[in-house]
Amino acid sequence: MVGVHGTFYSSSHELKIPPRDLETLQWLLESYLPDEFLTKAVAEAASGGRLDVLEWLWANHRSRGYWGAMEVGQAVRNEHSAVVAWLRGHTVPRPESAVKLVKDAVCCGDLTTLQWLIEHFDDDNFEDMNRTLGLAARHGQWDVSRWIVEN
Structure with a gap:
């Protein structure tokens, strides 16, 4: 490797x-x-x-x-x-990686990747959007937070 x-x-x-x-x-x-x-x-x-x-x-x-x-x-x-x-x-994206990938995208403010992940997974593959919203807010990712609230 x-x-x-x-x-x-x-x-x-x-x-x-x-x-x-x-x-x-x-x-x-x-x-x-x-x-x-x-x-x-x-x-x-x-x-x-x-x-x-x-x-x-x-x-x-x-x-x-x-x-x-x-x-x-x-x-x-x-x-x-x-x-x-x-x-x-x-x-x-692999389903077993959904939670970690969503957290990475949210914490880094990568809205495009978050949207891509949501397109590929249903709600059962990662934590609920309320927790995702809280994570975005804690990391100061206001564009991501706004998108979650609006969608």
Whole structure:
């Protein structure tokens, strides 16, 4: 997996690679770890704002990991808006991640992501909107609070 600071690791490997060196990552995955499950690599790429890595993983190794979970929240929390927009356009949020993703979107004031999540989940997948409203207010996310009240 690729760490935020360019460390590549799996259960048995830890190698340093330059953080912007996608070619090295491609070579390592295809040459030495062709069966590695890449969910954590996806999350690390999103957390670090590495849209190039996400696009390559999606195009070449989409089935080797889960998408629509922790990587969305990490990109939201780290304010990587281009990555968040790309993930919204390419992934479907996982139901088991609904509560955490809604909290991340609300706490960070990401109204577009909150709306995207609500489109994909029914009310049973996350806490009631009154609690969500309270969370938005506690974090000073007034645009999100206003939207919740109006909708």
